Amino acid sequence: MDALLGRVLDAHGGLDRWRNLTTFTARITYGGPFWEFKGHADFAGTSLVEANLQDEWIRHRDDATGLELVFDRAADRLTITDRDGAVVEKLESPRSTFAGFTPETPWSLAQIGYFRAYATWHYLVEPYLFTWAGVEAHEVEPWTEGDETWRVLRVSYPETIHTHNATQLYYYDEAGLLRRMDYAPDVNGSTPVAHYIREHRVVDGVPIPTRRHIQLRNDDRTPDLSWTPITVDLTDIALR
Numbered sequence: 001m002d003a004l005l006g007r008v009l010d011a012h013g014g015l016d017r018w019r020n021l022t023t024f025t026a027r028i029t030y031g032g033p034f035w036e037f038k039g040h041a042d043f044a045g046t047s048l049v050e051a052n053l054q055d056e057w058i059r060h061r062d063d064a065t066g067l068e069l070v071f072d073r074a075a076d077r078l079t080i081t082d083r084d085g086a087v088v089e090k091l092e093s094p095r096s097t098f099a100g101f102t103p104e105t106p107w108s109l110a111q112i113g114y115f116r117a118y119a120t121w122h123y124l125v126e127p128y129l130f131t132w133a134g135v136e137a138h139e140v141e142p143w144t145e146g147d148e149t150w151r152v153l154r155v156s157y158p159e160t161i162h163t164h165n166a167t168q169l170y171y172y173d174e175a176g177l178l179r180r181m182d183y184a185p186d187v188n189g190s191t192p193v194a195h196y197i198r199e200h201r202v203v204d205g206v207p208i209p210t211r212r213h214i215q216l217r218n219d220d221r222t223p224d225l226s227w228t229p230i231t232v233d234l235t236d237i238a239l240r
Helices: 003-011 015-019 094-098 109-125
Strands: 023-031 046-052 057-062 068-072 077-081 087-092 136-145 148-156 167-172 178-183 193-203 206-217 230-239
Touching: 003 136, 003 148, 003 167, 023 109, 046 109, 057 109, 068 109, 077 109, 087 094, 087 109, 094 109, 136 167, 148 178, 193 230
Parallel strands: none
Antiparallel strands: 023 046, 023 230, 046 057, 057 068, 068 077, 077 087, 136 148, 148 167, 167 178, 178 193, 193 206, 206 230
16 A cells, blocks of 8 residues: 555544445535536535445435435446435436537536536545545645645546546645645546645544545646635534
């Protein structure tokens, strides 16, 4: 195992701890103008979220609308149901439906649900996810931002895991806590993103990122801080 990955896992409770967990639950508030830009302003809101920590499966139940969305990687399906359990929209092989999309392309309800589902699942399962079969993680050159220098982990994912794009960068401070991640979502025309962790909270001995700001990223890897397309805030967190 890569030395930096080992340190990060130790800082997050240890690998054995994560192997014995099954579920991550939280109330998550999604903000920012991105959701309206994609044609779904009501996706800026709060949901009760349940994520499987041993497989790529996640459920969101929206507080305001009662809509429930479930992404099941094994079935390769995103399903949205209403308060009464009736299917509102279903998307089979959701990733394939984004072929040829640009950053300006509007999304269907199921497509924006898929984006939020797979992305959130990743955020909740990292860094444990880096130890899964087919995932490769190696330390690369450090990054200096302001007066801090962060160690950087380069992580590559197999096609069997739904993620923003195949290879991403994760930036860690001296305590082994995630401070930033870089990716370029295939589903959104590969727009470069710098995703910042603004706050952590320790839950059952595990530091959990609770405040995230997603910024655009310039060609030189510096962030565009002039606006924040997406925010993600977590409360009521539980690990089981």
